[in-house]
Amino acid sequence: MxxxxxxxxxxxxxxxxxxxxxxxxxxxxxxxxxxxxxxxxxxxxxxxxxxxxxxxxxxxxxxxxxxxxxxxxxxxxxxxxxxxxxxxxxxxxxxxxxxxxxxxxxxxxxxxxxxxxxxxxxxxxxxxxxxxxxxxxxxxxxxxxxxxxxxxxxxxxxxxxxxxxxxxxxxxxxxxxxxxxxxxxxxxxxxxxxxxxxxxxxxxxxxxxxxxxxxxxxxxDAIDYERKEDFKVTYAQNEDTVNTMVSCPYFNTNFLNLTQPLELDIAQRDSFSIYMCVDGSATISNNFGKANLKKGQTVLIPAKSNNLHINTTNAKLLEVTI
CATH class of the missing domain: 2.60.120.10 (Jelly Rolls)
Structure with a gap:
């Protein structure tokens, strides 16, 4: 398929x-x-x-x-x-x-x-x-x-x-x-x-x-009673690249602040990818088709994908993988 x-x-x-x-x-x-x-x-x-x-x-x-x-x-x-x-x-x-x-x-x-x-x-x-x-x-x-x-x-x-x-x-x-x-x-x-x-x-x-x-x-018995400064995430917001936000055993999340199209080689990822559009809009294509994405929409990219093309002039995306 x-x-x-x-x-x-x-x-x-x-x-x-x-x-x-x-x-x-x-x-x-x-x-x-x-x-x-x-x-x-x-x-x-x-x-x-x-x-x-x-x-x-x-x-x-x-x-x-x-x-x-x-x-x-x-x-x-x-x-x-x-x-x-x-x-x-x-x-x-x-x-x-x-x-x-x-x-x-x-x-x-x-x-x-x-x-x-x-x-x-x-x-x-x-x-x-x-x-x-x-x-x-x-x-x-x-x-x-x-x-x-x-x-x-x-x-x-x-x-x-x-x-x-x-x-x-x-x-x-x-x-x-x-x-x-x-x-x-x-x-x-x-x-x-x-x-x-x-x-x-x-x-x-x-x-x-x-x-x-x-x-x-x-x-x-489930509460962590210790005061810890481990909750605020500091991350880069550099344009037109992948910025690491969170990496944990359950998911990895990156921030994409895009002002132009971006090509990603994901053939070796061995995980599905999710893109949440938190601002702007984009069209995301893999080897088998494409989907339009606007603020407040989400797309799942199957692990079988080799290359990803994100066509946009203004989009902020959260990229999520395992």
Whole structure:
């Protein structure tokens, strides 16, 4: 099969904290005023992405993996993850603060939920004035101090706040307490996992008047209580080249700030490649076809590809591989 650049139908998710920027800024076809997430590329059971372009339109990502595992994913990826797509790609719009939460590591997630853990990264695409994130603690804390803060409703006093602007990038290790703040729209790259431990939700109620479930006890053994300056990503933004952003065991992400066409030889990559357009537009071609990409869209380049041509005069792209 000639595996051309594949685009997928967004899977849109209403969230208590969602808004309308996914429509207003990224052009997603939403009708709700509380759409918080657009899952761009997902192998999560029950939310598997469907191809949106070309002769494979309507075919699910999982079906493609079953038919063309190594051609689509790469042999090294199949050897490691089998026929499970290993990452989840999203755009997120937070009109309100998200709940304060964290994610377990692989070992704990496997033991408790038969799942991967959830290491993730965020690229800020849009931020209201004074918008901020919560990332980690503002000092080292003990489990006892943390537990007391939960009981006394003083958790917010222990948390680290980071003001953000477009282009800021954050790497969120498993165990790190965090929350996306109101007024932030971002691109998220994460391990394929939907395991989240919610520890504080500002005492909000859902549309039925109920408080959302908290995972206080599950979180206790999953939290990293140490204050660490390991979350802000410093990266080059040189034009018309590949700039390294994040390299970790679960994904590698690069930043492409393009003002002219770019040719990439990816024959030896042995991994699929994902391009998220975070600004501008481009046409991306491999040996078998092409796909047009604009801000807020994502394309999957099969591992079988040898050469990649990105035709643009103005595009900012996140390149993701395994």
């Amino acid at each position: 000639d595996l051309y650049p594949l685009k997928f139908d967004p899977i849109l998710k209403e969230r208590l904290w969602g808004g309308t920027k996914l429509k207003e800024v990224l052009g997603k076809e939403i009708t709700s005023d509380i759409t918080g997430e657009s899952w761009e590329l997902s192998g999560v059971a029950g939310d598997v992405s469907l191809v949106a372009n070309g002769e494979l339109q309507g075919i699910s990502l999982q079906e493609l993996i079953e038919k063309y595992p190594e051609d689509l994913l790469g042999k090294s990826v199949v050897d490691r993850f089998g026929r499970e797509f290993p990452i989840l790609i999203k755009f997120i719009d937070a009109k309100q603060d998200l709940s304060i939460q964290l994610h377990p590591n692989d070992e704990l997630a496997k033991k408790r939920h038969n799942s991967f853990g959830k290491t993730e990264m965020w690229y800020i695409m849009d931020a209201d004035q004074d918008a901020e994130l919560i990332v980690g603690f503002n000092k080292n804390v003990s489990k006892t101090q943390y537990s007391n803060s939960i009981e006394e409703d003083k958790l917010l006093d222990l948390l680290n706040y980071e003001k953000v602007k477009e282009g800021d990038t954050f790497f969120i290790n498993t165990g790190k307490i965090h929350a996306i703040g109101a007024g932030v729209m971002l691109a998220e790259i994460q391990q394929t996992s939907d395991v989240t431990y919610r520890v504080f939700d500002f005492n909000r109620k859902d549309k039925n008047g109920n408080l959302r479930e908290l995972h206080t006890n599950l979180a206790l």
